[in-house]
Amino acid sequence: MTETNENYVHGEWVPSETGETIDVTNPANPSEIVASYQQSSAADATEAVDAAVAAAEEWRTTPGPERGSILREAGTLLGQRKEELTDLLVAEEGKARAEAAGEVQRAIDIFHYFSVKAADLGGTVKGPSGRNTTLYTRREPVGVAALVTPWNYPIAIPAWKLAPALAAGNTVVLKPASLAPGVALELAKALDEAGLPDGVLNVVTGPGSSVGNEFIENEGTDAVSFTGSSQVGEMVYEQATDAGKRVQTELGGKNPTVVAASADPAEAADIVATGGFGTTGQSCTACSRAIVHEDVYDEFVAELVDRAKSIDIGPGNDHEMGPQVSQSELESTLEYVDIAEDEGATLAAGGGVPEGDDVEEGYFVEPTVFTDVDPEMRIAQEEVFGPVVAVMKVSDFDEGIDVANGVEYGLSASVVTDDHTEANRFVDEAEAGVVKVNEKTTGLELHVPFGGFKRSSSETWREQGDAGLDFYTIEKIVYDNY
Structure with missing residues (x-):
């Protein structure tokens, strides 16, 4: 019997209000149904945003080392499940096994990398012009981050958006691609088991026209990160900026x-x-x-x-x-x-x-x-x-x-x-x-920035490494006259 997966909202696994599901099939054998997922609506997306907004203050004030320990434990749990995650990725997306295993390991490494970064996240002290003054900066989370991710790297790309967002103290709503959503839901399972507070991460499956649009336009979200085609990404960028959001897009290439x-x-x-x-x-x-x-x-x-x-x-x-x-x-x-x-x-x-x-x-x-x-x-x-x-x-x-x-x-x-x-x-x-x-065009190090020029990117914010944290934080400058 085909497994039916639910959405992850406010720390619980819940069905869509539509009562509808979508089957994901094996691209190597399309008659084989791998699993079923929720065909969610804008109302489901709204519920997820509301949960993220409600959890934002608690997570924002959680000490960075504590946030990092949750990410580290989640990475450890993913490592323990590497074989089954690789099986799922091959079944849903079709990658050769060696490539799929490499992608799963990339997600594990990303969580471990940003678990350390969460503890180091802070600001800088500057020399003031006057006496009896302390002048310094603080890096604070942007708020609620909306992540819309593609099917071609269905665990690595959600991981490299999600891990820095959580490390920086943001709450998150995530819409994985409908062709291969299973491994993104496994990220939520690992984080839940690792002790992530309810509502900090919310994952809703379904169409971009309903779930994605609501995430982008809802007043509760503050930042939008999208990876996909240039044609769609340019519409997302315009939609998000019109709504006053911080936005990054990573798009196509030639x-x-x-x-x-x-x-x-x-x-x-x-x-x-x-x-x-x-x-x-x-x-x-x-x-x-x-x-x-x-x-x-x-x-x-x-x-x-x-x-x-x-x-x-x-x-x-x-x-x-x-x-x-x-x-x-x-x-x-x-x-x-x-x-x-x-x-x-x-x-x-x-x-x-x-x-x-x-x-x-x-x-x-x-x-x-x-x-x-x-x-x-x-x-x-x-x-x-x-x-x-x-x-x-x-x-x-x-x-x-x-x-x-x-x-x-x-x-x-x-x-x-x-x-x-x-x-x-x-x-x-x-x-x-x-x-x-003297290298191939593919393959990226996780600790350096990634992004393109021209129609390959919004040319606003880079992903990965310290640049990934930059997108999910905003700087506050403090003048303390004692």
């Missing part, structure tokens, strides 16, 4: 890897393949453009095609690359394959649905390589969110940088080169929030 003439083609192909085909290309930082110097172009293409063809595709527990998360995501990727061919790009590898017993039922797609791509083609300009890499030939390094910057996104970018001058030029000139040298 991430390039520039392969210089000095690069080793095999090494460059490894870097591009890992960045482009890992997580089935369903990462905002995935490499979707390889911009290759003409001197190494042919050899690079041959190496990349070999890697694309060698990837083992199938259900995530037993294979190197899992399915796309849904039928609509698969159809979108296949549509971009058709668009690229219609525009004149050459299909060098993949481009279709694989065959075989293991992939017969799910939303599987082949790792795909296009060559002879013009930088103005849609395949080179628009986010695909699937395992598709467009390869473009350039005549020199200057042209490579121009092509890399010639899109409306600016999230992550990398360069493969043995020339130190080129590496430093790329760091200086690449229009991206994350820049890497």
